[in-house]
Amino acid sequence: MNRTTLIFLFAISETVTASSGNIKQKPNVVFILTDDQGYGDLACHGNPHIKTPNLDKLYRESLRFTDFHVSPFCSPTRAQLLTGRYPQRTGVWHSIKGRSLIHRDEITSADIFKNNGYNTAIFGKWHLGDNYPFRPQDRGFEEVLVHGGGGIGNTSDYWANDYFDDTYYHNGKPKKYKGYCTDVWFDEAIKFIEKKKDERFFVFLSTNAPHLPYVVSEKYKKLYTGIEPGLLEFYGMITNIDDNIGRLRKKLKELKLAENTIFIFITDNGSSRGAKVYNAGMRGTKGSEWDGGHRVPFFMYWPNGNINSGRDINILTAGMDLLPTLVELCNLKRTKHPKFDGMSLVPLINGGVNSWKERTIVIDNQRVSYPIKYRRTSVMTDRWRWVNGKELYDINKDPEQSNNVSPYFPVVVEKLSKIYDIWWEDVYQSTKKKYEIIVGSDKENPSFITSHDLHGGAVWNHDQVLAGKKCGGYWEIFVETDGMYDISLRRWPREFNFPITSQPQVPVDLKDFFYFSSSSSYASTNDKSKKISATQAQLNIAGQHLVKHIPDNILGNAGINYDITENGEITAVNFRLRLMKGSTKLSAWFVNGRDDGDIAGAYYVYITKL
Numbered sequence: 001m002n003r004t005t006l007i008f009l010f011a012i013s014e015t016v017t018a019s020s021g022n023i024k025q026k027p028n029v030v031f032i033l034t035d036d037q038g039y040g041d042l043a044c045h046g047n048p049h050i051k052t053p054n055l056d057k058l059y060r061e062s063l064r065f066t067d068f069h070v071s072p073f074c075s076p077t078r079a080q081l082l083t084g085r086y087p088q089r090t091g092v093w094h095s096i097k098g099r100s101l102i103h104r105d106e107i108t109s110a111d112i113f114k115n116n117g118y119n120t121a122i123f124g125k126w127h128l129g130d131n132y133p134f135r136p137q138d139r140g141f142e143e144v145l146v147h148g149g150g151g152i153g154n155t156s157d158y159w160a161n162d163y164f165d166d167t168y169y170h171n172g173k174p175k176k177y178k179g180y181c182t183d184v185w186f187d188e189a190i191k192f193i194e195k196k197k198d199e200r201f202f203v204f205l206s207t208n209a210p211h212l213p214y215v216v217s218e219k220y221k222k223l224y225t226g227i228e229p230g231l232l233e234f235y236g237m238i239t240n241i242d243d244n245i246g247r248l249r250k251k252l253k254e255l256k257l258a259e260n261t262i263f264i265f266i267t268d269n270g271s272s273r274g275a276k277v278y279n280a281g282m283r284g285t286k287g288s289e290w291d292g293g294h295r296v297p298f299f300m301y302w303p304n305g306n307i308n309s310g311r312d313i314n315i316l317t318a319g320m321d322l323l324p325t326l327v328e329l330c331n332l333k334r335t336k337h338p339k340f341d342g343m344s345l346v347p348l349i350n351g352g353v354n355s356w357k358e359r360t361i362v363i364d365n366q367r368v369s370y371p372i373k374y375r376r377t378s379v380m381t382d383r384w385r386w387v388n389g390k391e392l393y394d395i396n397k398d399p400e401q402s403n404n405v406s407p408y409f410p411v412v413v414e415k416l417s418k419i420y421d422i423w424w425e426d427v428y429q430s431t432k433k434k435y436e437i438i439v440g441s442d443k444e445n446p447s448f449i450t451s452h453d454l455h456g457g458a459v460w461n462h463d464q465v466l467a468g469k470k471c472g473g474y475w476e477i478f479v480e481t482d483g484m485y486d487i488s489l490r491r492w493p494r495e496f497n498f499p500i501t502s503q504p505q506v507p508v509d510l511k512d513f514f515y516f517s518s519s520s521s522y523a524s525t526n527d528k529s530k531k532i533s534a535t536q537a538q539l540n541i542a543g544q545h546l547v548k549h550i551p552d553n554i555l556g557n558a559g560i561n562y563d564i565t566e567n568g569e570i571t572a573v574n575f576r577l578r579l580m581k582g583s584t585k586l587s588a589w590f591v592n593g594r595d596d597g598d599i600a601g602a603y604y605v606y607i608t609k610l
Contacts, residue, residue, distance in 0.1 A: 036268070046278070050274070067382070100129065100150070114140045134435075149461075162510060214514055224236055266319070379423075457473055461515075464519075540587040540588075544577060
């Protein structure tokens with residue numbers, strides 16, 4: 001994902017504080033994470049174009065980690081923030097293709113807070129898996145309101161959501177909400193806080209904005225007249241977030257919760273749109289190995305901990321440090337846990353900068369199915385950036401990373417190369433593990449899986465589904481119980497119940513759902529979806545290869561083999577078969593047996609344990 005802004009609202013624990021005083025009451029936590037907002041997409045960081053008065057106020061009141069780094073895009077950043085570990089170690093190094101799923105053995109911040117008596121909730125973007133055991137409700141969150149996939153309009157999101165008056169997943173069930181997406185996340189978070197104000201709570205408020213598609217109301221567009229399309233909407237989305245942050249902070253004050261709340265703001269990667277206008281003097285954008293791709297703001301505000309006046313900490317820190325810091329600040333017990341890669345920042349918060357030991361931190365961008373050594377990599381210390389195994393930059397003298405000094409510092413190059421080699425062999429042991437969607441469980445039945453998580457050629461958004469984009473590959477599956485299963489293959493999701501070979505109109509609301517990208521522009525340039533001329537549906541699972549004909553229509557009862565419209569047209573091809581407990585792979589696709597061969601994978605598959 002992208003650069004996400006994080007705000008952590010937090011009230012700290014009884015015995016561990018950043019100040020010398022004692023806190024008699026454990027904290028509440030609100031964690032706000034915005035998506036694709038870069039370090040330079042804030043007025044307080046010198047951007048002369050954008051309007052962020054509430055974040056500017058937070059900046060003035062906060063402890064600021066100025067050399068804080070996350071991953072260059074969405075899912076890996078979320079994995080490290082929530083586990084305190086290198087995301088690669090957790091199995092998360094991509095945002096699609098089954099590589100955005102935190103391994104089931106990992107422990108999240110929500111697990112830890114829940115086990116320490118907190119009420120836990122998430123509102124907005126999750127992007128770490130839409131199926132059991134990867135969903136937020138499987139990873140410690142008790143109250144869940146999210147869209148599907150990595151953004152509104154992703155394949156696993158509710159069909160034809162467009163940011164306004166959408167249907168989201170509330171505790172696993174679709175529910176329609178009124179209003180703009182960001183406003184809904186904040187509205188529901190505020191309701192939860194009001195309900196739990198006399199108890200302890202941990203709230204993860206993770207906005208999908210300002211990630212593409214770039215969509216916002218006219219009210220916010222008017223603030224940026226004269227700015228080019230795409231950037232105009234991007235800035236408007238950020239100002240809308242800023243307004244909601246101000247509204248939330250006001251509510252916390254009214255509820256008398258603000259004083260003993262740690263409020264943290266972070267973004268999830270470099271700017272996706274704004275860097276070409278202002279990038280705070282850095283090189284690179286979202287996805288980049290340069291600092292502009294992964295250096296992000298981190299503001300912490302906590303009056304009762306004496307963190308309420310502007311102060312900078314210029315030490316190298318990282319997203320995986322957040323959870324260890326919160327564990328210490330809140331005096332949380334961890335009875336079951338993998339080892340943290342991150343470090344608690346409490347010594348730095350308490351002023352121990354001079355005693356802090358220098359360390360080396362690695363980031364990379366592995367938007368591939370299988371990691372490639374030195375692919376878009378930065379090995380970082382307080383002074384150095386060793387990039388892609390080829391270039392060395394003195395970041396203190398050269399923040400724009402324009403002068404490669406590797407020939408002049410061979411000892412530094414050798415040292416950082418050895419550290420990287422050890423790191424690579426360590427964290428990518430995760431490639432030996434399986435990241436299986438579990439079917440046949442009472443935790444999720446039926447299981448609704450989509451081409452977003454296909455290992456191979458994933459189709460990740462509704463626009464690509466409308467375009468009939470070819471995809472193929474497999475899902476990693478674990479069958480939890482022996483028995484009979486129905487597996488239903490669809491071109492369209494059940495809520496958009498059109499025939500497989502039909503050509504429905506592009507939903508009107510998606511005509512203005514702009515990705516500002518040629519790879520996802522079908523809806524804005526076409527009136528009808530692309531027809532796929534499928535004559536067969538094919539399924540591979542557990543050594544069974546099954547084929548069924550797709551007739552033009554069926555008159556009368558379709559039985560268990562097909563779902564049909566009232567006109568007898570085929571909306572789904574169903575396979576009933578026996579599966580045994582264990583690991584397997586599932587492939588499902590539509591073909592034209594006459595001439596075209598393989599047309600497309602099944603974008604939507606429903607698996608029901610009978």
